Amino acid sequence: MDKAGQLKWLVALSSLLVSSAASAGWSDINMRQGVTEISHRVYELHMIIFGVCVVIGILVFGTMIVSMLMHRKSIGAKSADFHDNTKLEILWTIIPIIILITLAVPATSTLNAMYNPGEADVNIQVTGHQWKWQYTYLNDDPRKQFKYTSSLVTPQDEIHNVAAKREHYLLDVDNPLVIPVHKKVKFLVTSADVIHSFWVPDFAVKKDAIPGFVHETWAQVDEPGVYRGQCAELCGKDHGFMPIVVRAVSQNEYDDWIAKKRDEAAAVYEIVGKEWTHDELMQKGEEVYNRVCATCHQPNGQGLPPAFPALAGSAIATGPIQGHIDIVLHGKAGTAMQAFGQQLNAAEIASVITYERNAFGNNVGDMVQPKEINAMMTGE
Amino acid sequence: MSAVIEEHHHDDHHHGPDKGIMRWVLTTNHKDIGTLYLWFSFIMFLTGGVMALVIRSELFQPGLQIVEPEFFNQMTTMHGLIMVFGAVMPAFVGLANWLVPMMIGAPDMALPRMNNYSFWILPFAFAMLLSTLFMEGGAPNFGWTFYAPLSTTYAPPSVTFFIFAVHIMGASSIMGSINVIVTILNLRAPGMTLMKMPLFVWTWLITAYLLIAVMPVLAGCVTMMLMDIHFGTSFFNAAGGGDPVLFQHVFWFFGHPEVYIMILPAFGVVSAIIPTFARKRLFGYASMVYATASIAFLSFIVWAHHMFTVGIPISGELYFMYATMLIAVPTGVKVFNWVATMWQGSMTFETPMLFAIAFVILFTIGGFSGLMLAIVPADFQYHDTYFVVAHFHYVLVPGSVFSVMAAVYYWLPKWTGNMYNEALGKTHFWLSFIGVNLTFFPMHFVGLAGMPRRIPDYNLQFADYNMIASCGAFLFGFSQLLFLFIVIKTIRGGKKATDRVWEGAHGLEWTLPSPAPYHSFTTPPTNMEEAHG
Numbered sequence: 001m002d003k004a005g006q007l008k009w010l011v012a013l014s015s016l017l018v019s020s021a022a023s024a025g026w027s028d029i030n031m032r033q034g035v036t037e038i039s040h041r042v043y044e045l046h047m048i049i050f051g052v053c054v055v056i057g058i059l060v061f062g063t064m065i066v067s068m069l070m071h072r073k074s075i076g077a078k079s080a081d082f083h084d085n086t087k088l089e090i091l092w093t094i095i096p097i098i099i100l101i102t103l104a105v106p107a108t109s110t111l112n113a114m115y116n117p118g119e120a121d122v123n124i125q126v127t128g129h130q131w132k133w134q135y136t137y138l139n140d141d142p143r144k145q146f147k148y149t150s151s152l153v154t155p156q157d158e159i160h161n162v163a164a165k166r167e168h169y170l171l172d173v174d175n176p177l178v179i180p181v182h183k184k185v186k187f188l189v190t191s192a193d194v195i196h197s198f199w200v201p202d203f204a205v206k207k208d209a210i211p212g213f214v215h216e217t218w219a220q221v222d223e224p225g226v227y228r229g230q231c232a233e234l235c236g237k238d239h240g241f242m243p244i245v246v247r248a249v250s251q252n253e254y255d256d257w258i259a260k261k262r263d264e265a266a267a268v269y270e271i272v273g274k275e276w277t278h279d280e281l282m283q284k285g286e287e288v289y290n291r292v293c294a295t296c297h298q299p300n301g302q303g304l305p306p307a308f309p310a311l312a313g314s315a316i317a318t319g320p321i322q323g324h325i326d327i328v329l330h331g332k333a334g335t336a337m338q339a340f341g342q343q344l345n346a347a348e349i350a351s352v353i354t355y356e357r358n359a360f361g362n363n364v365g366d367m368v369q370p371k372e373i374n375a376m377m378t379g380e
Numbered sequence: 381m382s383a384v385i386e387e388h389h390h391d392d393h394h395h396g397p398d399k400g401i402m403r404w405v406l407t408t409n410h411k412d413i414g415t416l417y418l419w420f421s422f423i424m425f426l427t428g429g430v431m432a433l434v435i436r437s438e439l440f441q442p443g444l445q446i447v448e449p450e451f452f453n454q455m456t457t458m459h460g461l462i463m464v465f466g467a468v469m470p471a472f473v474g475l476a477n478w479l480v481p482m483m484i485g486a487p488d489m490a491l492p493r494m495n496n497y498s499f500w501i502l503p504f505a506f507a508m509l510l511s512t513l514f515m516e517g518g519a520p521n522f523g524w525t526f527y528a529p530l531s532t533t534y535a536p537p538s539v540t541f542f543i544f545a546v547h548i549m550g551a552s553s554i555m556g557s558i559n560v561i562v563t564i565l566n567l568r569a570p571g572m573t574l575m576k577m578p579l580f581v582w583t584w585l586i587t588a589y590l591l592i593a594v595m596p597v598l599a600g601c602v603t604m605m606l607m608d609i610h611f612g613t614s615f616f617n618a619a620g621g622g623d624p625v626l627f628q629h630v631f632w633f634f635g636h637p638e639v640y641i642m643i644l645p646a647f648g649v650v651s652a653i654i655p656t657f658a659r660k661r662l663f664g665y666a667s668m669v670y671a672t673a674s675i676a677f678l679s680f681i682v683w684a685h686h687m688f689t690v691g692i693p694i695s696g697e698l699y700f701m702y703a704t705m706l707i708a709v710p711t712g713v714k715v716f717n718w719v720a721t722m723w724q725g726s727m728t729f730e731t732p733m734l735f736a737i738a739f740v741i742l743f744t745i746g747g748f749s750g751l752m753l754a755i756v757p758a759d760f761q762y763h764d765t766y767f768v769v770a771h772f773h774y775v776l777v778p779g780s781v782f783s784v785m786a787a788v789y790y791w792l793p794k795w796t797g798n799m800y801n802e803a804l805g806k807t808h809f810w811l812s813f814i815g816v817n818l819t820f821f822p823m824h825f826v827g828l829a830g831m832p833r834r835i836p837d838y839n840l841q842f843a844d845y846n847m848i849a850s851c852g853a854f855l856f857g858f859s860q861l862l863f864l865f866i867v868i869k870t871i872r873g874g875k876k877a878t879d880r881v882w883e884g885a886h887g888l889e890w891t892l893p894s895p896a897p898y899h900s901f902t903t904p905p906t907n908m909e910e911a912h913g
Contacts, residue, residue, distance in 0.1 A: 013839050028841055029845075041757070042758055045755060046752070049752045049755055050752065053749075053751065053752065060744060061741055063719050067719070067722045068729075071723065072729075075724045078726055079724065079726040080725070082724070083662065083664065084665070093712075097709060100708060102702070103755065104701070105528075107755045108698060110693065111694060111698065111701075111757050115694040158443075160443065160444055161444075166838070170838065170839050186773060194527075194529055194534050197763075199764075200829045206760045206761070206763060206764075207689055208690045210691045213624075229830070232451070233830070237449045237521075239453075239835060284904075353701050372542045
């Protein structure tokens with residue numbers, strides 16, 4: 001290929017990249033500005049460094065290109081014989097140092113702002129699990145403290161290309177994190193198993209969730225909205241399938257939401273703590289069973305074998321109770337049986353287990369108290 | 381000393397390479413071992429490349445089409461390990477074997493038997509590593525950085541084989557480095573002072589010290605993993621009082637110098653090629669040596685810039701940010717030197733020069749994104765996204781890999797005695813250049829837009845650029861078959877190369893006949909004017 005041909009290729013390649021970039025719009029190719037003061041500062045910082053790199057790039061590559069065009073043997077260029085110029089070498093050491101110092105100043109002040117949030121209005125513990133997030137709204141009063149898990153809701157059919165993918169493909173969860181706007185929200189990030197990373201690009205927040213450590217990060221969001229992020233640290237098989245969704249809502253809406261959650265938590269606290277009778281468990285259990293279990297195991301407990309086994313007369317539902325508890329709490333890998341310990345509270349689990357052992361003709365006669373299930377769930 | 385060399389000279393008359401396979405198994409000859417390293421590296425390059433294509437095929441479109449997440453993670457892990465330890469590092473050791481004795485006027489490497497061992501344990505290490513793909517539970521799936529506890533408590537059983545493979549690779553690297561250092565410090569021809577050595581020799585000398593300093597750290601790191609997994613210790617297990625972050629500190633204390641291990645010899649290659657084709661001596665030889673040494677020193681004190689999000693206190697973040705930014709200074713010195721060397725030269729653009737110029741431009745782009753990543757607040761957004769993937773592939777592929785290709789084209793006539801086909805070489809360059817940029821440039825975009833790395837599936841907003849990247853990857857990958865063809869064709873025949881090969885070439889290797897004799901300098905050369913053009 002001749003020289004002109006090579007240049008044409010270069011131009012074609014770069015214009016292809018630039019034009020495809022332009023048609024896609026900036027949001028698809030650049031950092032998001034985000035919705036916090038910090039994220040705006042980070043974005044500005046990013047654009048400053050990027051600009052500096054572009055200018056240096058134009059100067060350096062421009063010099064190279066001029067040299068490649070003018071100083072080529074084919075047009076009769078004779079090589080000069082200059083080398084080792086101390087002044088020039090000092091110059092090209094000093095100038096970069098000055099540029100670096102001017103970059104370091106805004107970087108330092110932004111970092112300082114990120115590390116000094118002051119007193120927080122809301123404290124939320126964020127715990128990474130393989131492969132979902134758990135949010136605990138901390139409160140000194142255990143009756144007012146509550147937690148829930150947040151997992152991906154994108155159906156397997158969309159992932160496996162059976163159904164059409166919707167807008168928030170892989171970025172949609174069952175229970176989003178809810179925070180109030182205009183308030184400092186502190187996230188206390190940790191992990192229950194491997195290292196995860198809690199990342200919400202619109203807040204410029206990324207903090208690794210590390211077992212044995214609790215790290216702090218924070219955000220003050222000024223615009224209500226739904227903000228989406230993903231786990232950023234490889235955490236095993238479903239690392240790509242544990243998104244983070246944050247709903248920033250007005251103070252009123254937040255207060256209502258938190259009151260509802262606290263009532264639920266207090267009610268659960270109450271009912272988990274008390275001693276239940278067999279009849280109470282059976283009654284609650286039937287309600288839970290029909291709501292949660294009956295779609296697969298069927299209202300009469302006969303299931304739909306082979307995918308959904310019968311509970312009536314099954315080895316698990318009529319065998320030792322610990323085995324029954326384990327499968328309901330932790331699910332069964334490789335089957336449709338989910339880990340309901342992450343979805344139901346201790347009273348619901350205790351009652352549904354008791355129900356399954358004493359319905360559909362099963363007649364084991366034993367029961368389990370919510371208190372005991374709670375101890376297993378919290379690892380106490 | 382001179383008596384020994386005399387004897388060698390005497391031997392030469394009735395002693396050439398053995399015949400058949402045993403020549404390669406038992407060889408202690410630096411050229412044979414260099415050849416073995418280079419072929420091994422190329423096989424690993426294709427193996428790791430196939431894995432990259434599996435990854436890019438899966439990422440061609442959103443959704444899971446070709447592989448399941450579990451296998452996807454095995455592919456990203458094995459791709460990284462094989463490219464770093466199997467392709468790039470052995471390629472540079474192969475170049476060192478071929479070139480260092482010829483460049484310093486020595487007959488061979490100083491420790492030929494160890495040279496043989498250091499190569500021949502490598503195939504066993506990689507056979508062991510690759511065999512994990514067929515084991516129950518699958519191959520390592522925790523990323524090439526194998527962060528604990530994903531790589532300990534939660535790892536597949538094959539992790540033990542991975543650990544032993546890493547140990548063997550480390551032993552090989554350490555032996556290779558000892559050999560390079562001993563050769564350079566002891567076997568230089570009279571008059572070849574340190575400051576007359578070609579930059580490739582200098583960069584390798586410094587690289588070898590880096591290797592000896594950090595490979596034991598890696599060995600310690602994987603040994604602690606082994607203890608945690610099998611012997612009940614809790615170095616990295618929080619539940620037992622250990623510290624998962626300790627793993628990252630130890631790993632990156634190895635890992636950051638490792639990055640420079642993979643790029644310093646590339647600097648040496650490019651510093652040889654650009655003056656040759658610009659027909660002008662390197663602008664600042666001494667400052668290049670000092671810049672290389674500075675980069676090597678800085679590489680030991682910046683490791684935590686890979687860990688800005690692990691919760692380091694602000695004083696630590698600031699220190700590691702400033703120290704990392706400082707690396708831009710000596711790196712800038714190098715780039716400015718190359719540009720000043722080209723300036724007012726009399727340039728021609730044969731294939732090695734094309735690869736070398738592409739190296740300077742694309743490595744610099746990788747350097748720019750490296751500077752951006754050093755800025756801690758911005759790094760919080762870049763970290764663990766495709767922006768990082770773009771960054772390190774820019775410094776490793778059109779950086780290290782291009783420099784190896786440039787070196788092969790540049791010295792192949794000296795090695796084989798035949799010229800390669802220039803038209804084919806240039807075609808290979810342009811296909812690789814376009815392929816590399818199509819693959820890795822769009823990754824900057826999706827990374828900034830928020831796509832995390834190491835995920836098998838992604839939101840629809842990232843679809844366009846992933847598709848472009850996948851097309852580029854296939855173009856780049858298949859172009860390397862052309863490279864293979866060109867090299868084999870050149871080995872088998874072609875226009876005879878002159879001794880000097882290139883009009884503007886300087887250095888002792890060009891004073892030897894083409895192809896270079898089996899034992900390089902049986903009597904020490906005296907013409908040190910040739911030393912570093």
